[in-house]
Amino acid sequence: MHSFNLLKKSIISAARLGEVITNHGVFKTPVFMPIATRAAIKSLTTDEVKNLGAEIILSNTYHLMMRPGNELIRQAGSLHQFMDWSGPILTDSGGYQVFSLAKQRKILVDGVKFKSEIDGQEYYLTPKKVMEIQADLGSDIMMVLDECAPYPSEHKYLEESIKRNAIWAKKMKDEKKDNGQLLFGIVQGGIYDDLRKESAESLIKIGFDGYALGGLTIGEPIDNTYQIIELLNPVLPLDKPRYLMGAGRPEQIVEAVKRGIDMFDCVIPTREGRHGRLFLRNKNINLQDKNFYRAIQIANNEFSANFSPINPDSNLPELKKYTLAYLHHLFKTGEPLAQRLATLNNLEIYLNLIKEIREAIAQDNL
RNA sequence: GGGCGGGUGCCGGAGUAGUCAAACGGAUCAGACUGUAAAUCUGACGCCUUCGGGCUCCGUAGGUGCAAAUCCUACCCCGCCCA
Numbered sequence: 161m162h163s164f165n166l167l168k169k170s171i172i173s174a175a176r177l178g179e180v181i182t183n184h185g186v187f188k189t190p191v192f193m194p195i196a197t198r199a200a201i202k203s204l205t206t207d208e209v210k211n212l213g214a215e216i217i218l219s220n221t222y223h224l225m226m227r228p229g230n231e232l233i234r235q236a237g238s239l240h241q242f243m244d245w246s247g248p249i250l251t252d253s254g255g256y257q258v259f260s261l262a263k264q265r266k267i268l269v270d271g272v273k274f275k276s277e278i279d280g281q282e283y284y285l286t287p288k289k290v291m292e293i294q295a296d297l298g299s300d301i302m303m304v305l306d307e308c309a310p311y312p313s314e315h316k317y318l319e320e321s322i323k324r325n326a327i328w329a330k331k332m333k334d335e336k337k338d339n340g341q342l343l344f345g346i347v348q349g350g351i352y353d354d355l356r357k358e359s360a361e362s363l364i365k366i367g368f369d370g371y372a373l374g375g376l377t378i379g380e381p382i383d384n385t386y387q388i389i390e391l392l393n394p395v396l397p398l399d400k401p402r403y404l405m406g407a408g409r410p411e412q413i414v415e416a417v418k419r420g421i422d423m424f425d426c427v428i429p430t431r432e433g434r435h436g437r438l439f440l441r442n443k444n445i446n447l448q449d450k451n452f453y454r455a456i457q458i459a460n461n462e463f464s465a466n467f468s469p470i471n472p473d474s475n476l477p478e479l480k481k482y483t484l485a486y487l488h489h490l491f492k493t494g495e496p497l498a499q500r501l502a503t504l505n506n507l508e509i510y511l512n513l514i515k516e517i518r519e520a521i522a523q524d525n526l
Numbered sequence: 527g528g529g530c531g532g533g534u535g536c537c538g539g540a541g542u543a544g545u546c547a548a549a550c551g552g553a554u555c556a557g558a559c560u561g562u563a564a565a566u567c568u569g570a571c572g573c574c575u576u577c578g579g580g581c582u583c584c585g586u587a588g589g590u591g592c593a594a595a596u597c598c599u600a601c602c603c604c605g606c607c608c609a
Contacts, residue, residue: 197562218561256561264563277563308561346561377560405561412560427562434565435558461555499565 163342163369164401168521174393174420175521180370180401182248182300183340184240187215189401189422190521192413192514193250194507195430198223199233199243201507202430203500206245212476212504213511216247216300218425221293222254225283226276230296238298250425251299253290255346255374256406259308267307269324287331299341303372304329306346311380318350326362333366342369344403350375351384353391360395371396372403373421382412389419396420410439410453410513417517418526424514429506434499436491439509440471447520453509458484458502459491470505479505 168177178189194201194209197220201209209217219239224230236242239249257274258265264275271286287305294302306325309318329345336343345363349355363371373392376385389404396402403423404416413424429439436459445452456463466484474480482501490498520526 193561195562202562203565220562223562250561252561257563259561261563303561306561372561374561379560403561408560426560427564428560431562431564431566432559435567437559457556494565496565 164399166399170418170521170526171524173418173526175417175517175526176420176422177518177521178401178422180248180301180342180423182216182342183298184246184248184300185215187248188518190413190417190514190517191215191423192510193218193423193425194510195219195425195427196243196245198227199239201503202434203496203503204507206243208504209245209507210247212507213515214247214507216250217245218250218252219243219297219299220252220254220257221290221297221303222252222257222274222285224251224297225254225285225293226278226281230293234296234298240298248300249297250301251294251297251303252405253294253303253305254285255303255306255308258306259310259375259378262310267324271305271328272307287328288335291332291335295337295339295341301342301344301370302332302336303344304332304346304368306348306374308375308378309348309350311350311375311378313350315350315352315355318348318352318355322348322355322359322362325359326366329363329368330366333368344368344370344372344401346372346374346405347392347396348375349388351380351388353388356388356391357395360392364395364397368400370401370403370423372405372423374405376404377407377412385412386415386419389416389421393420410510411450413510413513414447414452414517414526417521426510429510430503433502433506436498436502437506438470438487438502439506441473441509441512443473447513447516447526453513458487460488463488470501471508474505474508476504476508479508 163181164178166176166178179186193216194214196217199219233239233242240246258272266273271284274283290305305328307321309321325348345368347360349359401422402420404421406426407416407424408426436457438456438458439453441453442451463484468484470479470482470484470487472480487501
């Protein structure tokens with residue numbers, strides 16, 4: 161089924177413009193997906209997220225399965241109806257939780273057993289189960305169950321891991337219904353060229369609607385990350401979207417786009433915003449220059465009496481009106497509004513960055 | 527006037543002779559965060575340092591003792607109760 165249009169390729173890099181067609185509308189690429197792990201962009205309403213310019217958001221199979229339960233979301237109609245988001249939703253499979261919740265899970269031949277951190281209950285995620293849950297959620301883009309192996313991992317270990325991932329991926333593909341939900345495979349293999357290639361080729365052979373690069377930006381040197389993306393650029397089919405999972409910092413997104421990546425998601429703008437780090441665009445500095453943005457710790461003393469607006473160029477009145485000093489104060493006093501404003505600001509910066517990247521590609525400047 | 531309790535670092539609050547520059551919170555000052563167990567976590571937090579250590583310090587002033595935030599005496603404050 162046709163779900164991706166490649167609209168343009170940059171003449172100066174591997175960057176591309178495209179669009180992905182889903183059950184809940186079309187979104188342009190490159191794209192940045194704000195993260196709503198538990199069916200909420202923390203501290204914001206879906207209207208606010210939409211108003212910021214988000215076209216697609218990401219949620220999580222594992223966390224929603226445990227709470228409120230995929231059954232309940234099915235009763236609500238779909239995840240879209242449950243959380244009032246009418247656009248596309250991508251759901252991660254729980255593969256990242258294999259990595260982040262390593263202490264309480266066990267990888268078996270046919271799936272992963274998790275012990276819930278909420279009530280100690282045991283859950284067994286298999287490819288079939290993950291497919292069923294994502295069907296209940298009604299997500300537009302489903303991810304295959306994979307093992308996101310930690311960095312560093314030994315070649316020998318990863319060899320087994322990517323073989324298992326490929327088997328699971330095949331099972332997921334076999335379970336896939338012809339209902340318009342898209343399914344992406346996930347390339348693993350650590351920082352080893354041969355394994356990355358092998359993983360990608362085995363997935364391409366199965367055939368997916370898109371290909372994700374997983375297991376990156378998890379602690380490896382960033383140059384290794386870029387090398388792997390470069391390696392896979394000619395391997396992955398041109399006519400399918402490529403998704404770099406979990407990335408990244410603004411300059412990393414730019415670098416990845418130049419190497420052919422179309423889709424991104426990252427907790428950085430939302431989480432770091434809540435923790436008091438504000439991303440700001442340095443005006444009139446080209447995206448090719450690493451200094452095109454800066455990140456500040458708004459709670460630091462230096463902003464206590466800075467009465468400039470949070471972002472004079474924002475489309476949001478509140479970010480234009482409220483001052484850095486005020487936001488500083490909100491963080492120092494622990495007011496919830498602090499997190500909201502910081503999240504709004506950071507997501508706007510990220511989503512504007514993506515728009516700027518698209519324009520740059522359109523003009524062959526990136 | 528009498529009785530009792532109490533005065534510890536910016537704040538709250540442990541400690542009641544040596545292992546105390548003094549637990550634990552908070553505040554403060556920084557840092558981390560990449561398919562979110564994260565409104566979380568880490569470090570610093572008397573002064574100086576060649577990072578080995580040195581100096582000052584637990585209301586004030588004396589005293590005992592090898593050694594005191596810890597014991598004794600006096601004084602100054604604070605709280606509660608009785609007159």
